[in-house]
Amino acid sequence: MLDSVRIQRRQSEIRQALAELVGKDSPTEDETRQMETLDAEYRANEVKYRAALIAEDTERREAGAELETRSDREWSDLMCQFEMRQVALSLDEGRQLDGATSEIVTELRGVGGYRGIPVPWEALEIRAGETVADGTPDPIRTAPIIDRLFASSVAARMGGRMINVGVGEVEYPVSTSAVTAGWAATETGAVAAPAAYTTVDRPLAPNHNLGIQMRLTRKTLKQSGAGLEQAVRRDMSGAVEVALDRAVFLGSGSAGEPTGLFAGASAWGIEETAVDATATWAEIRSEVVGFITGNAATGPGDVRGLFRPEIWDGMDGTVWDAGSGITEWDRMAGRLGATVLSHNALAAPTGDPAESSAVLTTSAGGVAPFFVGTWGAIDLIRDPYSDAASGGLRLTALATMDVTVSRAVQTRILTGLQ
Template sequence: MGELDLEYRTAETRYRAALVSEDTERREAGEELETRSDREWPEIMSGFELRQVALALDEGAALTGRTQEIVSELRSQGGYRGVPVPWEALEMRAGEAIAADNPDPISTRPIIERLFPTSVAAQMGGSMINIGTGETEWPVTTSAVTAGWQATETGNVPGPSAYTTLDRPMAPDHTLGIQMRITRKALKQSGAALEQAVRRDMNGAIQQELDRAVFLGSGASGEPTGLFDASWGLTSTAISAAPTWDAFRTEVTAFITANAANGPGSVNLMIRPEVWDTMDGAVWDSGSGITEWDRLQKNIGKTVMTHNALGDPAGAPLATDALLTTNAGGVPPFFVGTWGAVDLIRDPYSDAQSGGLRLTALTTIDNTISRTVQMRILTDIQ
């Protein structure tokens, strides 16, 4: 009996150890399955080659490897006249950038910010998203829920306020086209360098026009409605004077009092280079040499200078506009959406006589705002 009891206890100990080991393995396997897709997608996307796409359109060469897998997957999810190119393929990858100090944004940023890390729209707090098909909208809270105290021992607290929302839709109504011409000599001579050239040129062209349209789009002739359009109902204030930190501080204070910003450090300011030139030349304290630009940089969260997303100075005296944005409770001030992938189409006729390759890249883009209190327009900055 003693021997049987000892054998039973030994078997039970081994059984419990096996259960513990199995449970640990199951947990590790579950974590592996949950995170595998996040790792595999960037790995597969890093192997996409635009050079293969260019050669396939020019010579009819067959796609191979990861490029062929990604193109097949994109085709199964939407219709494309040409070869679908994922947005991630336009990112500037390590070893292929122009300068050695360029970032390596492969899997650390949202979809478009990863492609355009220096985009004005991204720096001003816009949320860049990718939409498969159909329309997308964001319900944004617009109700002003109030709190109140019980006035008497038997009295009631103030009645409930209606919780209301406002939908901000985005629709695939605006298609941007980028045309590129590649000569026959470039196709035969450049080799792998063609990969870098096509990606860099397409990236720069889309980024430049995207920034302009998001802020200055007319809403007509196929363009989306830019944020400076009066239809959004954003608060607009005329400075009617030279730019100073005191003038900007007044608008930042309005952000804070509207509970849209916690302080000047959470506010983004977009200006033209001429405003920087004026402020940097205006000495606030002659004794210390502190300029108005120094005061602005000390207090504001982020300053973005652009000549593309803001209109040229006009009038007498010359005046321009500026834009203030802030993220309220983690909600971005505006959204920029793209539909599907970039549709890369070959024109076989225009350059047929010279043996060149003409490519047209089509992408559908739209933008919308979240809350109007998260953005303010400043006009007549002289």
């Protein structure tokens, strides 16, 4: 109990005792001495009460700050206990969900409609003990859902931000204002005339559904045990990662796919440069200069580059300084903030000589260059008929996603890199 609360309770008891003694017409000597003692204690307690409030002020501030983040941490701790194995056995055998898994599924059902069993996006994270491209994730670190992408995905390493939406659509207003400052030409002259502050909306809409199908044989269900947990998670995570990376950059905007950066570049205003020459640091450096002059980056260290493995092969094989052995790739990698290689997120080289494309991005003012929207949780549904004859389990995972950019000046596309 806080000292201030304890003192308050004692003060209330003293007031009650004094009220009884003061109400007597002719108190005895003992009662008079008791009143003096209680009065002295009451005045001393007032000083102690003020001192206790001052001492406890810091504790109250710390407790308030802890309460503000407690819900996020508790939810994150609960997600670490979610078991995919329970979901698979529930769909296969009808086994009842229990523990944290049951609590999470109940919570997700309360905020959205699902035909099957909802699986939270956090359940697809690669858990501690599994080495990934960026190292081993720390399970103690708490991060909000909207800031998380799969650890090894190209979209994450290029600065993309995942936004989880409950229901409806989300729009991001981006300033397109041409407001400028102007000096007064004379002592009594007017300054620049007012200009309208304008914005453009970048919407995320739940129009694109991604499906993942998995088949679990009866032997797997009976023999795998707890190992099935990590196997299902890795399969789902890998499938989502591959499809997500390809959609973010190469999505056609048709046949159910979201519009990726290449297909939506002209509509979003992303600058596209046809290099049509051998890939060198000099060619890419000029695009970095464009970021800096457009106020999107303060230096080459703020820029990330996405390239095909063939570009690395060519640039790393081209020696810039024969004496030192420094290659064109060494020059570029030593200056850019990150260089990412992917054969999935970029189309294969074509033509003669073979030409490829590349993407440069930067996060300006803490704003990601593009957003990946997901709606609710993953809906995991069982197909009881397709593999019924063999006793197997067929699962379908449905996820709703979309892609949009923030400021177009934070992304540049290079084509014709030979």
